[in-house]
Amino acid sequence: MTELDWTEILLRLGVATLAGSAIGLNRDLHGNPIGLKTLGIVGLSTATIVLLALQLAEPSRVADATSRVIQGILIGIGFLGAGVIVHESDRFRVRGLTSAACTFLAACLGVVCGAGQWRIVVVALALAFAVLTIGRRIEHWVHRMLGGKDESHGDHRQT
Numbered sequence: 001m002t003e004l005d006w007t008e009i010l011l012r013l014g015v016a017t018l019a020g021s022a023i024g025l026n027r028d029l030h031g032n033p034i035g036l037k038t039l040g041i042v043g044l045s046t047a048t049i050v051l052l053a054l055q056l057a058e059p060s061r062v063a064d065a066t067s068r069v070i071q072g073i074l075i076g077i078g079f080l081g082a083g084v085i086v087h088e089s090d091r092f093r094v095r096g097l098t099s100a101a102c103t104f105l106a107a108c109l110g111v112v113c114g115a116g117q118w119r120i121v122v123v124a125l126a127l128a129f130a131v132l133t134i135g136r137r138i139e140h141w142v143h144r145m146l147g148g149k150d151e152s153h154g155d156h157r158q159t
Contacts, residue, residue, distance in 0.1 A: 008116070009051060016047030016113035019125055020106035026132050027099055034084050034099045042080070042103060043110035046073050050114025070111055077107040098132075 004012075020043025021036045028035035049069055057065035081100035105128055112120045142148070 004051065004055065012051060012113050012116055013044060013047050015118075015121065016043040016110040017041075019043050019109040019113060019121060022125065023102050023106050023109070023128060023132075026129070027102055032099045033096060034103060039102060039106040042077070042106040043113065046077075046107045046110030047114035048110075049073060050111050054114070066115070073107055073111060074104075077104055102128075102132075 017040045021040035024034065024036035024039030027033075027039065050066060050073075053066045053069040054062060081103045084100045084103060085096040105124070109121060109124060112124065
C-alpha cells in the first residue's frame with residue numbers, strides 16, 4: 001500500500017479542483033450549460049478516485065489497479081458528457097460538444113493530478129486555454145480561406 005502525506009493529498013486534490021474549475025470558468029464566461037462548480041467537482045472526484053487506487057493498491061499492483069480505475073473513470077465521464085450534449089429541440093442541432101469535451105478534459109486533468117504528473121497538467125491546461133481562447137477565430141479564418149461552410153448560422157456563442 002502506497003502512503004501519501006497530507007500535503008501531497010491536499011496538493012493533488014486542490015490542483016485537480018482548480019484545474020477543472022478554471023476550464024469551467026471559461027465555459028461560464030461563454031454562457032454554456034456547464035461551468036466552474038461542475039467541472040471543479042469533476043476534477044476533484046476523478047483525482048480522489050485515482051488517489052484512492054494509489055493508496056489501496058499493493059505496491060506490486062499499483063499500475064494495474066490505477067489503470068482499471070482510470071478506464072472506469074473515462075468510460076463513466078462519457079455519460080456526463082452525453083448529458084451536456086443531449087437536449088430537447090424542435091430541430092436537429094448538435095450543441096454542447098465543446099462543453100462535453102471540457103468535461104472529459106476536466107476528468108483527464110483530475111486523473112493526471114491524482115497521479116501527481118504536474119508537467120502534464122501545466123501543458124494540458126495551457127493548450128486547452130489556447131484552443132478555447134483562439135480556436136473559434138482560427139476556425140472562422142480557415143473556413144473563409146478554404147471556402148468552407150460556416151455552420152454557426154450567425155450564432156457566435158461558443159459551444
